[in-house]
Amino acid sequence: MAACNSNQPIKAVSTKASPAPTTADLYIVDCLLPGQVRQLGGGTYLTPRRPILTTAADCRIRGGEYVAYDRANYKTALQVWLPTAEQGDAEAQANVGEIFERGLGGEPNYAAALIWYQKAADQGNARAQFNLGTLYEQGLGVAKDKILALNWYRKAWGIPQDNLIYQSAANNAQAEVREQLQKTLDEKNTQIGLLNKQLQTLAANNKKIDEEAKRQAEMAQLKKWITGIDGERDKVIKEINTLAQIREPQINKAAITASQNNAPEVKKGNLQFGKYYALIIANQQYEHLDSLKTPHADAKRAKQILEDKYGFEVTMVLDGNNSTVMRAINDMDARLGDTDNLLIFYAGHGSRVQAGGIETGYWLPSNATPPPDDTFWVSNEFVNRHLAHLKAKRVLVVADSCYAGLLSSEPGYLFMGDKQAFTEDYIRYKLPKKSRLLLSSGGDLPVLDNAGNGHSVFARAFLDALDSTKGIVSGPELFLKIKDQVSERAKAINFVQLPEFKAIKGTGHEVGDFFFVHK
Known part of the structure; x- marks a missing residue:
């Protein structure tokens, strides 16, 4: 059991960048930049210090202040963002809400999170509106109310109530x-x-x-x-x-097609999808752990489909150590624009660690040592912090590893269901919103490395769906195509595996979606 696959060797991304930053330089930190000296009339003045999310190396270069990375301590992050939030900045208020929801010292304060989300949501901040929806959907800090949750999702999405x-x-x-x-x-x-x-x-x-x-x-x-x-x-x-009872007319599916060259920009009519990039990380050969059978094959086929049929520009990392994997994720930001799309596909071993009532998931690079030594492991927190920092409009993480579902603890989509019509209206409403989404091969459980005829059971279903799909397919639509296939094929060999699709809250998600636009 584990994650993904390959047969023929594939040229991996070069790891000989010079000079190479240390892994500590690659972490995203809450950085407090110094104030700027500005001219006004005949005098000058110093602006207040500005909080941003950036790498530790960039923060030092720009003369900023930050606390060395500590994924278990959000108090320092709160000190960075709270003054700006109290001045009424909606983005800072949403960040403060996420800090309280994650928990100071490991204990979430949902009541405080609710207050700050509400402040930002009242100013129209889509991320805060989405976060409020998840609290109401799960009943965290408030009475569970699915309909009220839907209404907040609607506001974050930006659609009218009669849509x-x-x-x-x-x-x-x-x-x-x-x-x-x-x-x-x-x-x-x-x-x-x-x-x-x-x-x-x-x-x-x-x-x-x-x-x-x-x-x-x-x-x-x-x-x-x-x-x-x-x-x-x-x-x-x-x-x-x-409860309202509404007479609902039938929604007709729009037949949408798109064509593109290997050119960066993807368009469909007046719909602008931006550029498409993919980072494929496939770890099969391990120094200290049992090697897997299928990640390289999964990566090879994923690269071929994404490039030939969808026009992605693909970066591949095979059997990368922790530094290589972390640098590859960090370096994507320099290539992405505000309207672009990024698919991160991970295949390999995964693990988890329980500490202080919090369960954290990890991707295991090729130099990972056996549990409980997590010295060289790549934490979900590292991945999520970079997802919040990336400029891309839409990001989809496809994770095929044990415990991959721990990358997000959020509920699934209320807007997603077997009867959902993924029309052009759906795309038009979703397209302007940021998305940070997870499609995982399983939840908080081990997953299969086989049962897919040379691929993992999950990768087979995922890649077959992409290979056979025409037109435009959204993230939820793709999930609905593969979830039953995976569970049924796993069940055939007496194994339980249930894929998951959900938002990754705390990374800038605003009820957007991810779209694959076939050539």
Whole structure:
């Protein structure tokens, strides 16, 4: 069990950059830049210090201040962002909310996160609006409310309330709530019926009961229970009646096609998708761990499909050590623009570490030592911090390794379902929003390295879907194409494997999506 694959050798990215930064230089830190000296009229003044996310090396070069990387301590990050947040900066407020949600000293403070997200959301910050939605969807710091969560997602997405896509998702959510409320109502009706039956039995046997006081007490208690449950039933009925029931017209799927050369820019009509880049990391041969069988084959086929059929510019790292992998992720930022797309495909060993009530996932480079020695492991925190720092509009991480789902603890999409229509309207609403998404081969569990005819079971389904798809396919649509295939093929060899698709919160996600545009 593990992750991915290859047969023929592939030329990997060169690791002989000179001079090479240390791994500590590659970490993303909360940097406080010095103020700028500005001219106003005949005088000068110094602006306040500015917080940014950047690498440790860049922060030093620019004369900034930061605390050496410590993934378990967010107090220093809070000190960097809080003053700017208190001045009303929406981005800083969203960052402060994410710091509180992650937890100071390991303990999340959802109530504080809610306050700061609300401040930023009220100013129209899409990231904060999305984060609020996840809190309501999961019931963290607030009462769980799927419909309210949907509404915050809608605002983050930027669509009006009467939009058909939103109404479709809202109707599905309301149907689930209505079904649960109806179930509760049926239970209350059953309880009331049983209690009334007992009450009638006591009343019928009134003359046969000698202990009058006891009988009266029992009847009074039963009446009290009936009154209480009856009130609860009325409350449920009231909630059911407040749910909107909308007549929804059928949404027609738009047949969308796109063509492109190997040129950087991808367009479809007046839809601008930007440039497409891919970073493929495939670790098969390990120095200190059992080697895998399939990551190189998975990487080779992924590179061919992405380049030939989708016009990606692909960077490949095969059997990279921790420095090579971390540098490859760091170097992508220099190539990406604000409207571009990045696919990060990882195939290899994965592991996890439990510390202070927090479970952290890792990608294991070729020089990784066996657990619990995580000296050369690449943490999810390192990956996520870079995802927040990258300029790209859309990023999709496809991770085929054990415990890959730990890269994000967020819920799946309420806007995603088997009945979702991925129309041109869907693309038009999603396209302007930033996305940081995870498609993992499994959740917090081991995954197969075989069962895919020379590939891993997950890579086979993922690559087959990309190879056979025409037109434009979105991230959720691709996930729906492969999830059942993976689980069924794994089940055929008596193994349970369930792929996951979800947002990576805390990395700048704004309810956007990732689109593969076939040539």
